[in-house]
Amino acid sequence: MADDHLPIVETPKGTTRTLRWCSEADTDAFAKSLAAAPALRDAFIALEGDLGAGKTTFVRHLLRALGIEGRIKSPTYAVVEPHEAPDGLAIFHFDFYRFADPREWDDAGFRDIFAGPGLKLAEWPENAAGRTPPADLAIKIEAMTDDTRSVTLRANTPRGSDLLARIAA
Ligand SMILES: Nc1ncnc2c1ncn2[C@@H]1O[C@H](COP(=O)(O)OP(=O)(O)OP(=O)(O)O)[C@@H](O)[C@H]1O
Ligand SMILES: [Mg+2]
Numbered sequence: 001m002a003d004d005h006l007p008i009v010e011t012p013k014g015t016t017r018t019l020r021w022c023s024e025a026d027t028d029a030f031a032k033s034l035a036a037a038p039a040l041r042d043a044f045i046a047l048e049g050d051l052g053a054g055k056t057t058f059v060r061h062l063l064r065a066l067g068i069e070g071r072i073k074s075p076t077y078a079v080v081e082p083h084e085a086p087d088g089l090a091i092f093h094f095d096f097y098r099f100a101d102p103r104e105w106d107d108a109g110f111r112d113i114f115a116g117p118g119l120k121l122a123e124w125p126e127n128a129a130g131r132t133p134p135a136d137l138a139i140k141i142e143a144m145t146d147d148t149r150s151v152t153l154r155a156n157t158p159r160g161s162d163l164l165a166r167i168a169a
Helices: 024-035 055-065 102-107 110-115 158-168
Strands: 009-011 014-021 044-048 080-084 090-095 119-123 137-143 149-155
Touching (some): 044 055, 055 090, 055 119, 137 158
Parallel strands (some): 044 137, 090 119
Antiparallel strands (some): 080 090
């Protein structure tokens, strides 16, 4: 992966690290390294970035790396798309782009999902700010003019720091 040697920078909000994905092959390599981290189970990962940044693309590579086969549906209309990995890991892929109804949070069981076991991935987490717990790891993806992706990883919890250390290793 390009820029893999960049130093880890300590900030008051946690630990951050910057990467560059030159193509989807780099996204895939990153997804595979994340999938191999035991701390990923039960983690909450927030995916930040503009429309078309590459959030869903990353989720698809991560789901494949976790052994999900067949067509991977996007959650845009359902808000959440659940998956189950072959080893039994529950994965919840949220897209809060159209999320606006606070009642839905409890009614649709989102509170229970975030309180329970399994991997939670969320696009547009800012639309559910104040409802989700803090993300263990925030991944911010920016599409650059040359079509590469500038990626900022930010750990907000000990689990997130553990993940970051695994990825960096
Ligand atoms: N690492 C990458 N390198 C090159 N192109 C990429 C990369 N990641 C994603 N893309 C391309 O960017 C486009 C948009 O990606 P994607 O749908 O994943 O964005 P998104 O962040 O989920 O957007 P939205 O906010 O609309 O859900 C796709 O055409 C995809 O092929
Ligand atoms: Mg998307």
